[in-house]
Amino acid sequence: MLDQIILFFIAIVANIFSAFAGGGAGLIQLPILIFLGLPFAIALATHKVATVALGLGATIRNIKEGHTSWRFNLIMLAAGIPGVVLGAYAIIGIDDRLAEILLGALTLSLSIYSIVKPNLGLVPEHRNQTGWGLLIGCIGLFAIGFTNGALSAGTGLFATMWLVKWFGLNYKHAVGHTLISVGLFWNFSGALTMGLLAQIQWDWLPALVLGSSIGGYIGAHYAIKMGSSWIKRVYEVVTLVVGIKLIIGA
Structure with missing residues (x-):
């Protein structure tokens, strides 16, 4: 029960920030799953399933606002x-630490x-x-x-950055499209593919899914209300x- 409570509140916090900035929930949520005892592959698969709830909560809020383009979302899909599915298969043969360092350097550059x-x-x-x-x-999206x-x-x-830089969206609309697509x-x-490749910790998902849905909705709500300048800073x-975090490791 204590683990479920911890997971619930961690999911809310992680996904509020993620929904506001257009990404980053894995910074908090994935390491916590590993810290609580899950192997990397199981933690990643479990986290992937939980992040779908982030998208669901944020999608509900953005649809209510009606400022996203379904044509553009279909392009993103x-x-x-196809890139998501290929990436989930490819990670099996790649050194996790090297990939994290490279990803960290690229993220810093953003x-x-x-x-x-x-x-x-x-x-x-x-x-x-x-x-x-x-x-x-x-x-680029692939x-x-x-x-x-x-x-x-x-x-x-x-x-989010690709939508801003290449397609010319402002941060508010870019985050909305990122959260949906x-x-x-x-x-x-990714969750479906990882579920076929790795075990999922199903008994941890209720708390993660509920927390991610609530956090995603709250983060998307404040992103819409506060606008692009605040989103840019966050x-x-x-x-x-x-x-x-990715460069220095766990």
């Missing part, structure tokens, strides 16, 4: 889900880039949504999906912390 670009993502400048620009954007399938920590942050559908695909802090 078509480009990203924080630095956003900091040195003070106007980035504050005003929408829709671009690259047709023709070659859209094709390159889809290749690569991010591959990373999402292989390593769960912080990859939603890459999707990545948080719900990409993570569901995004920079979360990417900085996630990057450092």
Whole structure:
């Protein structure tokens, strides 16, 4: 019972920040599962299932607001889900520590880039949504999906930045699309694939799923209400912390 209570509150906190910044729940949630005794593969598979609840809670809040484009979400699904499935298979043969260090370095670069670009993502400048620009954007989403399938920590942050930088969305709309496409559908695909490849700690999921749903809804609510400038600041802090955490390890 004590473990369930801990998992519930950890899931709420982790997913509030994740839903607000567009990623990063794995920074808190995945290490806690490992700390409580799960092997990495089981912890990752269990975390993947729980993050679907984050996407569900955030999706409900964003649909109520009605500011996301279903055409754009479908593009993200078509480009990203094949990468997620391939990444989940590929992680079996990759050294986890090396992958975490590389991912951490890339995540740190996201924080630095956003900091040195003070106007980035504050005003929408829709671009690259047709023709070659859209094709390159889809290749980028496929690569991010591959990373999402292989390593769960912080990859939603890459999707958020890609939507801001390449497609010209502001942070508010980018986070909304990330939470729906990545948080719900990409993570569901990854959870299904990981469930076939690794054991899931089913008795831990009720607390994780409930906490993730509540945290996802709360985080999405405040992201919508507070706007892009606040999301940008939180995004920079979360990417900085996630990057450092991945580099230094557990």
